[in-house]
Amino acid sequence: MGATDRLDRHQPLVLGLFRIVIGLSFTSEGAATLFGVLDRDATPAGDWPFWYAGVIELVCGALVLLGVLTRAAAFLSSGAMAFAYFTEHQPDGLFPLQNGGLSPALFCWGFLLLVFFGPGSLSLSGVFRRDTAPGSRG
Secondary structure: OOOHHHHHHHHHHHHHHHHHHHHHHHHHHHHHHHHHHOOOOOOOOOOOOEEEEEEEEHHHHHHHHHHHOOOHHHHHHHHHHHHHHHHHHHOOOHHHHHOHHHHHHHHHHHHHHHHHHHOOOOOOOHHHHHHHHOOOEE
């Protein structure tokens, strides 16, 4: 067994851990925006686009974190971060380091990865799928 085979064996676990970390990070962004925690002031309810972004971050981040409706939540999150990047950051310069848009850019691509690869292991949907359909992969 080569090194690549050993690494490939752990892909579902590492993907699941990636999903948990990105989901927790996104959820904390939403909580900070909506509730004024983590050294950030709360955004007033209904303030476009920041309050709505906070709702997406909180709800979709929690879904991704738990591994429930992961692909749909990741798709919405990726789109929200692309919108944030191009409307709030890109006018200030082309590159994310230049325009302060590194977080939205990384979130956008990280969530897009989850759209295509799914939740990996350690997801609630995987637990439910194993319980209801023996032999299926989560």
